[in-house]
Amino acid sequence: MLLYLTLAFQAFCIYHAIKNRKPYYWIFIILFLSVIGCVIYLVTQVYNKRDASIIQERVTNILVPTKKVKALEKQLEFLDTYQNKVNLADAYFEMKDFYKAIKLYEDAAKDENQNNYYIKAQLVMAHYQTGYYEAAIAYAKTLQEHSEFEKSKAQFTYGLALEKIGRLDAAEAQLKKIDQRYDNYEERLVLAQFFLEREKIEEGKDILIEISEESKHMTKMNKQKYRTTVNEVEKLLKTL
Structure with a gap:
């Protein structure tokens, strides 16, 4: 287990170094010095007080998702309640184990x-x-009367x-609801791509x-968070 945690820690640091275009020698430091190299990288290249909680959350999400799921599985086994089902389903969802998440969500929804x-x-x-698009649509239709549904990820x-x-026309009507200034950057990029694919060039370009x-x-944090999205936006603009 310790080996897997170490490899995951190294993978996170290498990914961060490449994504943020750090000098390549950091990759060798992380690889050859293992955990020590990772700690040196985080302290010197990433860590500051404002970002501390975010870094901790990201590293924790990489290192302990399995441990979290195991604990929640035992909790549900011990006490089969609505909230325990939802908690475990959420954990599966976060791990992208969507089939297990669906089973638990649907079981909980019976209450x-x-x-x-x-x-x-x-x-x-x-x-x-x-890939069960019809099922996704069926559930979405049951939510349309809820105020929370408007402009939501769902x-x-x-x-x-x-x-x-x-x-496509029905899709456009729903996708356009997410188009809000200074928010939803990733979703708005998808909407722009949707327009471009339908040859609605001006709408997509705008x-x-x-x-x-x-x-x-x-902010600095948002620039880092949405770096990939903004880069794709700039790349698309150069083609128009």
């Missing part, structure tokens, strides 16, 4: 005494990830599912230009 909006929203996204996923089955302009005013 009609609960407000199941959250579970059904998760099922929209989980079914989409597994609604955006609903639009993506509609696109997958060829209902969104790309907005994101490009907004990126100039991002």
Whole structure:
């Protein structure tokens, strides 16, 4: 187990170094000095007080997802409750084990005494990830009367599912709801690509230009978080 944790720690540090274009010698330091090299890299190249909690969360998510799931599995085995099912389903979802997440979410959704909006929203996204687009659409339709559904990720996923089955006009109506200034950068990039693929060049270009302009005013953390998205935006703009 310790070996796997060490390899995961190294993988995270190498990924971060490459993504942020750090000098290549850091990769060798991380590889040859193992955990010590990773700690040196984090302290000298990544760590500062403002980012500390975020770094800790990312490293923890890499190192202990299996441990977290095992603990939640035992908790559910000991006490079969609605909340324990949802907690374990969420953990599976985070690990992208969508089939197990779906099974638990659907089991929990049988409890009609609960407000199941959250579970059904998760099922929209989980079914989409597994390619069950009709199921994702069916769950989304049960949420349309909820105010939380408007401009949510579940609604955006609903639009993506509609696109997958060829209902393009309906898909566009849902996807456009997510188009908000200074927010939803990744989703808006997908929307721009949707327009471009449908030869709605001006609509797609307008969104790309907005994101490009907004990126100039991002905080340091957001610039790092959305670096890949902004780079893809700039790449697309050069082709138009």
